[in-house]
Structures are given as structure tokens and as C-alpha cells.
Amino acid sequence: MHDLHFTRYGRLTTFSLLFVTTAALAQVPTPEPVTDQETELGKAMYDQLRAKAEIIESSPLYDSLKPIADAISRVSQSRYPHPFKFYLVHEAQPNAFATPGGNVYVVDSMLHFVKNTEQLAGTLCHEVSHTIHRDGVTLAKKKQHITEREAAAAILLGPTKAELIAIFLLGHLHSLAYSRDAESKADVTGSDVCAEAGYNPWGLVWLFRDFENAKLRTPPQLLSDHPANNTRVTTLEKHFKDNPGTFSKFNADPASATPFSVPANAPVVFLPPAAPSTK
Secondary structure: OOOEEEOOOOOEEEOOOOOOOHHHOOEOOOOOOOOOHHHHHHHHHHHHHHHOOOEEEEOOHHHHHHHHHHHHHHHHHHHOOOOOEEEEEOOOOOOEEEEOOOEEEEEHHHHHHOOEHHHHHHHHHHHHHHHHOOHHHHHHHHOOOOOHHHHHHHHOOOOOHHHHHHHHHHOOHHHOOOOHHHHHHHHHHHHHHHHHHOOOOHHHHHHHHHHHHHOOOOOOHHHOOOOOHHHHHHHHHHHHHHOHHHHOOOOOOHHHOOEOOOOOOOOOEEOOOOOOOOO
């Protein structure tokens, strides 16, 4: 197997074969058992990603992600009934997205794209906020009216309703089409979560500007209402100004940020597809 790594802008490259035991690397979280509609949909989307062999099971990249994810979970978990779990997945373009049930997926190339800890924290806080607001559930309900052709094709494979919605949503990860209001609310709540976790909430503003400057071929889900990002920045800046007790201690200058980097040659081991059901 050839391990993979990515440049800052997600360009896929290969490097020499590395023999690294799975036990020596950080591990992927265990999926939450299905207990309600949200965990059912979350599990269906997890299963679809696993079937495509996109979930990273083990990598030192988890060691860089986990401390930030844990800090954010500690301050936000009381707002959502299911535990937040953070997964690394592979795509060429930097991205992150949340699904119902508490799962947050971070594309490995995102860890190479961000320049500082605050940008990554802002990304995770934004996605956690979508989950807290149940934006994914709202979107899934809208997508239940799937075209007759798509439904007929899927029925041949025998998926559940949750799996059918998951297939549809995963095919549109780059254009989940959250409303501008939903995106802006996730920004604001995300900035509150960042501040509570001790991360500078200006990181999300800096990330918006870097994405604009990068001119990516496919904007990430985080910018799903592109090109309205200047409005979102203005909304965040107003939120910071209106709440000086929370935000005045944070520096708006990107030069004050904590540099973030991960090894360019970090090995990854993908989670293999699950064995076919014997039912």
C-alpha cells in the first residue's frame, strides 16, 4: 500500500512505502449506536463514507486534531445530546462538514491548508454549531423529496430511507445549500464556542479571507453560501463589537495567531469497508 499526503492546497502526492503499525497511530472514533432519528442518519452517512474507503482509520494527523477537538467538545457537549466525534476523511479539496448524530468530518487536506490553530478551531466550532442547531436534520428533511429516478435506482440496492438520504447528501457535500441565515448563525455560535474553549474566534474570519485568496475550484461546505462571505465577516465583527466582555481580549491581527502545521509525509491508513451483511 502507498501512503498518501497532500500539499497545502490539497494536491495529491505519493511518497515511499512506510511500514507503520496501526497500533502506533491515533485511532478513528467508534460510531455512536443508533438510538434515534439523528443517530440513524449519522450512522447511514458514516456507512456511506466507509463504503467508499474515505474514512482515515489511523494517522498522526489525529494527534494534531484531537486536542483542539477535545477542547471544543468539552464546552459544547452540554448543548447536544449525543457525543461529538471527529473523523478525518480524504478528499483533495480542503473541507469540513457535520452530520446529524454528532459526527464532524475534517478532510485531511484541511489540516494542510490552515495556517494557524485558530483557523482550524474556527472550522470545528462552526461545524459543531451546525449540529447544535440541527441544520443537518433540517436539510435532510428537505431532501426527502428525492427525484423518482434516484429513488427507483436506490431501491434496487435495498437501502433504508436514512441510507437513501445519506447517499443523496453525500453526493452534494460541496453544495449542501444551508441557508445564509443558518451559515451566519453557525458562525456566531461557533465564535462563542471558540471563545469559551479559549481559542481566538477571529480565526474563522482569517479562514474566510484565506479561502477567498486561494480561489479554490470547489469552495468547501464551510463557504456554501459563497460569495456572501463578506456579509458573514461583517456579522462576526459586529458580534465581537457588541459583546466586548467576551471578545475584546482577542486580537484581530492574524500575526498574533498560533502557527499550525502537520507533517507533509504523515502516513494514513484507511478504514476498510465493512464486511457484507449476512442477513
